[in-house]
Amino acid sequence: MPLSPGGSPGFLLWHATLRWQRDIATALAPLGLTHVQFVLLACAWWLNTQGEHPNQLALARQAGTDVKMTSQVLRTLEGKGLIEREVDPVDTRAKRLHVTEAGADLAPRAIAAVELADAQFFRPVPLNDAATMLSRLAYPET
Numbered sequence: 001m002p003l004s005p006g007g008s009p010g011f012l013l014w015h016a017t018l019r020w021q022r023d024i025a026t027a028l029a030p031l032g033l034t035h036v037q038f039v040l041l042a043c044a045w046w047l048n049t050q051g052e053h054p055n056q057l058a059l060a061r062q063a064g065t066d067v068k069m070t071s072q073v074l075r076t077l078e079g080k081g082l083i084e085r086e087v088d089p090v091d092t093r094a095k096r097l098h099v100t101e102a103g104a105d106l107a108p109r110a111i112a113a114v115e116l117a118d119a120q121f122f123r124p125v126p127l128n129d130a131a132t133m134l135s136r137l138a139y140p141e142t
Contacts, residue, residue: 020121027117031110032080038110039063040073041082045099045107055094056085082106 006012024035033041043063047054054062060070074097077083082103085095099107122130135142 023117023121024114027113028110031106031113033106033110036065036069036073037077038114040065040070041077041099041103041107042111042114044083044097045104048097048099048104053096053098055088055091055096057094059097077103 021035028035028038040059040063044054044059047059047062056071056074057067060067063070074083074085078085081100084098084100086098088094088096
C-alpha cells in the first residue's frame with residue numbers, strides 16, 4: 001500500500017527543498033545574486049583564496065553544476081564585474097577564473113547571508129544531525 005504524500009520521505013524532501021530554496025533566494029535578493037550565481041561566485045572565491053584559479057570545468061565540478069550552465073552563469077557574473085575569465089597560458093582553449101575585487105567583497109557577505117538563512121531554516125533540527133543526514137544522502141559512496 002502506497003504511503004500518503006505526507007509520509008513519503010521523497011515528497012517531504014521535495015517540499016523542504018522548495019522552502020529552503022525560497023529562503024535562500026530571499027536572502028540573496030538584496031545582494032543582486034541568484035542562488036546559482038551565489039554558489040559559483042562563492043566556490044570561485046574560496047578556490048581563489050586557496051591559491052587556485054580554476055577553469056570552468058573545475059569550478060563546475062566543485063559546485064556540482066552542469067558545465068554549460070556554469071559557463072552561462074559565469075558570463076552573467078562577468079557582466080556584473082564579479083568574475084574575470086582569462087585565457088589559460090598552458091591551455092589557450094581554457095579560461096582561468098579570478099574573482100574581482102567587487103566579487104571578493106560580495107562573496108563573504110553573500111556567504112554570511114546564506115549561513116544565516118541556513119541557521120534559521122535548520123533551527124528545528126540539530127545542525128550536526130541535519131548535516132550528517134544530508135551528507136549521507138548527497139555522497140552515499142563515502
